[in-house]
Amino acid sequence: MTCQVAEMEKNVNFLSGYTTQFRDPNVLISHLIPQYPKLLFRPIDVMEKRIRLLEKCINLNKEEIAKVLRYNPMTILTRLEDTFDDLVKYLKDCGLSDKTIHTFFTKQPRSITYCWEAIEKRVRFFMDKLGYTRERIIEVFTNNPKVFTANVERMRKQSDFIKKDMGLTNQSLIRSPLVLLYSLEQLQWRYYYLCQIGYKITDDTHLLDTFYQADELFAKYIAKRPVDEILAFKDDFYENLNPVSDDSNIVGNTVQC
Numbered sequence: 001m002t003c004q005v006a007e008m009e010k011n012v013n014f015l016s017g018y019t020t021q022f023r024d025p026n027v028l029i030s031h032l033i034p035q036y037p038k039l040l041f042r043p044i045d046v047m048e049k050r051i052r053l054l055e056k057c058i059n060l061n062k063e064e065i066a067k068v069l070r071y072n073p074m075t076i077l078t079r080l081e082d083t084f085d086d087l088v089k090y091l092k093d094c095g096l097s098d099k100t101i102h103t104f105f106t107k108q109p110r111s112i113t114y115c116w117e118a119i120e121k122r123v124r125f126f127m128d129k130l131g132y133t134r135e136r137i138i139e140v141f142t143n144n145p146k147v148f149t150a151n152v153e154r155m156r157k158q159s160d161f162i163k164k165d166m167g168l169t170n171q172s173l174i175r176s177p178l179v180l181l182y183s184l185e186q187l188q189w190r191y192y193y194l195c196q197i198g199y200k201i202t203d204d205t206h207l208l209d210t211f212y213q214a215d216e217l218f219a220k221y222i223a224k225r226p227v228d229e230i231l232a233f234k235d236d237f238y239e240n241l242n243p244v245s246d247d248s249n250i251v252g253n254t255v256q257c
Helices: 005-019 027-035 044-058 062-071 084-093 098-107 109-113 116-129 134-143 145-149 152-165 170-175 177-181 184-196 207-212 215-223 227-241
Strands: none
Touching: 005 027, 005 044, 005 062, 027 062, 044 062, 044 084, 044 098, 062 098, 062 109, 084 098, 084 116, 098 109, 098 134, 098 145, 109 145, 116 134, 116 145, 116 152, 134 145, 145 177, 152 170, 152 177, 152 184, 170 177, 177 207, 184 207, 184 215, 184 227, 207 215, 215 227
């Protein structure tokens, strides 16, 4: 409230040059600024410097810059000049081509603000814990880049359940890395239900089809049982998982980056 209106107006006009690329050009006013008010008073030359850095290092065009700003406004609010060159160098040292690096950042804009050590932590998890080869890592960077910004401990819990409880091997996880992004509870209740009806899951089972589909499709095509039966089992599972007493305190969810 202490900023000069004229300066804020300049920032709105500057950002509008990119947000007109959006399907809804009003998203700058309706979404971005309310969630990221610093956009109004961060110096334009600083924001422009970071945009130029993205254009220079990974050859983003104006439409791609707009997409980055839409899904990760922190890109121009973070000191990229201190971290981004090292991140790009690390990805190249991993064997990624310029095209793959470009794809990685445009598919997963939040990765732009990561330091290289954070990406390295995830790469090491997939290679050391799950047996990924360097060639498979490069494929995943291209096709499923979101796993490289996911929470490592959360993915570790999912992989432990899949291997220890479900009895599968790394083969399943090498083929379907996205299954590590699913809710652990969803993996559990569907697996326990399938066990109850005698459905056997092996390394040849397509985990994405089995655990990703909506409950109605899961009932119809995987379990081949009435959806009401499926939903009743699901409700019982969650009720037993998180019993709530009348005098319990409600604690809000937190997000771990």
